[in-house]
Amino acid sequence: MFIELDLQSETPIYAQLVDQLIEGIASGELKPGDPLPSVRRLAEDLGINLHTVNKSYNLLKQEGFLQVHRKKGVIVQPDGMPGVTEAFEEKLRQQLRSLAAAAAVRGMSEEAFTQESRSVYRNTITNRGGEQR
Amino acid sequence: MFIELDLQSETPIYAQLVDQLIEGIASGELKPGDPLPSVRRLAEDLGINLHTVNKSYNLLKQEGFLQVHRKKGVIVQPDGMPGVTEAFEEKLRQQLRSLAAAAAVRGMSEEAFTQESRSVYRNTITNRGGEQR
DNA sequence: TATCTGTTATATTACATGTATAACACATAT
DNA sequence: ATATGTGTTATACATGTAATATAACAGATA
Incomplete structure (x- = not known):
């Protein structure tokens, strides 16, 4: 999963991350049930703070695109994506x-x-x- | 020209104002050469601050959608809108x-x-x- | 002269963004 | 059992943006 952040952009980092993860799901690059990196791991890879990644994950969880399993960690929603509300x-x-x-x-x-x-x-x-x- | 602001929205007031003025031009409700209210007048009508209106006007001026005439005040760009850059x-x-x-x-x-x-x-x-x- | 225009400057409040540490409960592997 | 890794929560701090509040200025207007 390629993630490119523009730290100079006026678009907040957490929003860029949310966008790119949704695009990853839309493109099929991320499939239902796929695991995502831990907040600490992804934060380190991207050179940003743990809490920024956590904010993105939480937004996606709240919208129903991600699930948090105590065992599997964070995974792409396996039980059907939210519909057109x-x-x-x-x-x-x-x-x-x-x-x-x-x-x-x-x-x-x-x-x-x-x-x-x-x-x-x-x-x-x-x-x-x-x-x- | 109807302008409706949602002060509770997460979208900044100045941005809502910019959007609605562009929509006004796009719809033909605002035509090239048409005068706009003064920053103080519009601010009072909308119940917001002078500087907020001024910020919107300046953004639109900078993008080429408005002109500021010392005589006519602020008017909708009469010399052709910016193209698809x-x-x-x-x-x-x-x-x-x-x-x-x-x-x-x-x-x-x-x-x-x-x-x-x-x-x-x-x-x-x-x-x-x-x-x- | 008095008023209105856009513009600029300064100050203040409130909030969003991002970072930095630290700790917690739970799960897992050694 | 111990160490490690997980999401989560709490606190604090720095920075920037948004919005407001006054005040003043130069140029145009009536």
Whole structure:
């Protein structure tokens, strides 16, 4: 599992980590039941603090993407991922609204925006990391 | 121009304001050359501080969506909006990647995600809750 | 002259982020 | 049993951001 953090980014480290773990699950690189590194191990590997990793893990646990087993440690949710809840749809729409408006103002067409969304979705669930085009 | 702020939201007030002004421009509710309220006026109307409005205006000015005229005050960019820059495309893709992964993990199909994007784009550039213009 | 504009400066409060130690209960391997 | 590793919790500290509060300035306006 590749994880690349940008310590200069305005996006918090714990949020970058959450994003990349979700992308790992979406891409199939992380499968249900797979173990994740311990908070101390991953923190050391990434050169960050234990509590920052713990915060990410807890957020993912709270959303139902991870489980914590006293025996197996932290694993990817093996009993089915959370579905498309009303809360998620609302958040998705709100974020898309912001992106769509910024795109439209800059002259990006409906088709271009829609195709970009489709393209990103495809790259998300298949390829990872590499550049293309 | 309706502006609704959620003071309880985790999204900063200045960012909500930036978003809604861009949506106003995208929808056509705000047209190039249109004047915006003064920082003091808008701050008072919204019940927030002058500097918060000023921060939003400055961000929008810096991105090229607003102009500040010594005579006309703050107006919507009359000389053509910024286009689809490389920096914007990169930011758009990064945000879409996060959304697409979260959607995919929850079982949202490519088609559903794509159609949601298209739908939101359409609602953005057309009518906004019964405005006349 | 008095008022309004954006702008700048300073100060303060509150909160988020990230780090740093330390300790706890539980499980596991030697 | 002892040592080690696990997630978890508590406390503390430094830094930066967000938001507010006053105050002042230069330029435009009525």
